[in-house]
Amino acid sequence: MRSLVQQSATLTLNAILMAIFCVVLMTIDHRNDALKGARSTVASFLVYPIQYVVSAPANILHWSRDNLSSRNTLLETISDLHKQNLQLMAQQQQLLSLQQENARLRELLHASSRVGEEILVAEVLTVDQDYYKQQIVINKGEVNNVLLGQPVIDAMGVMGQVIELNQYSASVLLISDPSHxxxxxxxxxxxxxxxxxxxxxxxxxxxxxxxxxxxxxxxxxxxxxxxxxxxxxxxxxxxxxxxxxxxxxxxxxxxxxAAALEISREVLLVWPGKEVKP
Amino acid sequence: MTLRGRRILLVNLSLLIAIALAIFPLPNWAAAVRPDWVALVLIYWCIALPMNMGFSTAFIFGVLLDIATGTLLGQHALGLTIVSYVILKNHSRLRLFPLIQQGVIIMLLLMVKQLVFLWIYGMTHNAPSNMWLYFLPSVISMILWPWLFVFMENIRRRYLNI
Incomplete structure (x- = not known):
């Protein structure tokens, strides 16, 4: 334990040094990617557990709603989904023939076409980010082959892109952020x-x-x-x-x-398809 | 456990809980006025244990908060360093103030911190549109301070009785 006099003598100097260090850190983090690795390591092993614990009550709530709902509600949901599925499949038939027609026409024009976009469902972690940043955290990360800059959509439209990639989670910059x-x-x-x-x-x-x-x-x-x-x-x-x-x-x-930026709990990660040259 | 061990455990645990509160999901209107939990808890420890608190705690938890909330690395660390500097410099004076007066001083201090943040947001093109709303979290923190102080004081007396 230091004495009062000793502490106050070095206090101002320490504070100034620390403040300068913080400013340097911010500048590096803003200007280039040198700190990305350190950031994602800390995020994966120290911050993710906190985020997981914070989002646990919401997860428990959703789990209990799924497991404690009555038989009638479940039957209703199933019949609704069944109808929806039939409709979507009917539309899909048209889509498949249209896709083939499109590919044929593109072949005639000697234009390249894109095929086979891959999609993975991710869940939004119920944690808040800085109020003045439009960002969300999703529960898929490097272990799920998520890529930096990867597009994220929901059922209605485009949501944003992955800007920070951690081991088990990723930050998504929404299209409503001023820097997007x-x-x-x-x-x-x-x-x-x-x-x-x-x-x-x-x-x-x-x-x-x-x-x-x-x-x-x-x-x-x-x-x-x-x-x-x-x-x-x-x-x-x-x-x-x-x-x-x-x-x-x-x-x-x-x-x-078009996307429900604030409400969506489930988002889709898109792997852009390959260009096929005729 | 020794007193020192208990002290380190309690300080770090309370700051971790404060980070959890800082990212706890709230509806949009409430998130706009969320009190600055980490700064408040850090201020409490700087007033209660000025001899044991330094800038390393402010820095470490500032960086954790930066990563948890997606801000620039060092933004909260800088804010918390400024806050803990002012508090450590004046802790003996602050201790004698009534709780309400402490709250007012802390509100002004947190507003200075937010002003620094405002510069950073401005430089990174995230400038908030509503200035009245922007400073409201500091006012909420002031209202919360007396309760938080009494609560933390009870915990400290219970576990770190010297």
């Missing part, structure tokens, strides 16, 4: 644009849309695949507001994400 931009195209007429987050899970910004562009409320935006990171033709957002600003070079266009 995603190349999209309008499903109605093919106009290309970029969707950027605003830090609000219900709103996205559409960048660089000229005032005279043909864009309407209700248009569906799909991924264009131009960035090379997201596979093409997944729904991203629906236009909710178009404000023409004659005094400005670009219109203000707001869209609502």
């Amino acid at each position: 931009a995603l190349p999209v195209q309008n499903n109605r007429n093919g106009i290309r644009s970029i969707v950027q987050g605003k830090g609000d899970p219900g709103e996205l910004d559409l960048l660089h849309i000229p005032n005279n562009a043909d864009i309407k409320v209700g248009d569906l935006l799909i991924t264009s695949g131009l960035g090379g990171r997201f596979p093409p033709n997944y729904p991203v957002a629906t236009i909710t507001d178009v404000e023409i600003r004659p005094g400005q070079p670009f219109a203000r266009v707001i869209a609502k994400p």
Whole structure:
């Protein structure tokens, strides 16, 4: 134990040194990937247990809801799922023939086609991230062959991409984060644009849309695949507001994400398919 | 267990629980005003055991919190270092204040910490849009402080009675 006088003599110096060290650490972490390894090691072995314990009550809740529901509810769910399955299978038949037709046509045009996207279901850990970051943590990691930068979708549309890969978990940056931009195209007429987050899970910004562009409320935006990171033709957002600003070079266009960014408990990881050259 | 062992165990355990509370899932409106649990617990230990607390604790738990909440490595570590420096420098004065007054000082200190965070968010393009909401967690922490202090004091008297 040190005396009061001894401690206060070195206190200020220690604090300044520590603060400088923290600033250096932040700068390195922001500018390059040198600390990624250390970060993911600590995240895998020290932070993941805490996250697991914190998400345990929610897991128990879901488990008990699955196991304690009555026979009637289960029968109802099964019959609902059965109907849904029939519908989806009917649509799938069409899809298969359309895919084959598409491949044939592409072959005629000597264009390359993408086949065989692989999908894995992951669960969202019920832990909160920093309030000013739009991120989620999922329960699949390096051991499940998840890749850095891998696209993540839910049943309705694109959610985001993996930005931090740990042993048993991964952090996903949502498309609503201000630092996330995603190349999209309008499903109605093919106009290309970029969707950027605003830090609000219900709103996205559409960048660089000229005032005279043909864009309407209700248009569906799909991924264009131009960035090379997201596979093409997944729904991203629906236009909710178009404000023409004659005094400005670009219109203000707001869209609502198709995916349930805040609510989804189960997400899908997509492995983009290989390009097949004819 | 020796007194020293119990002390180390208690300090680290309480800070781990504070990290768990910091990432505990809350609805969106509540997450916006979540009190700064880790800073509050760290402040308590800096006031209660100033001789045994240094910046290493602030740094280690700051980095853990950074990784748990997905912020830049060192962001919370810097915030907690600043907080524990001010508290360690003034602990003998702070101990004499009534709990309410301690709470006000701590609110101002946590606001300084949030101001530092605001610069970091601004530099990494995550600037919050609502400034009133942004500083609300510090106010909630002030309201919580007297209760937390009494609670922690009871635990300390029970397990670390010197």
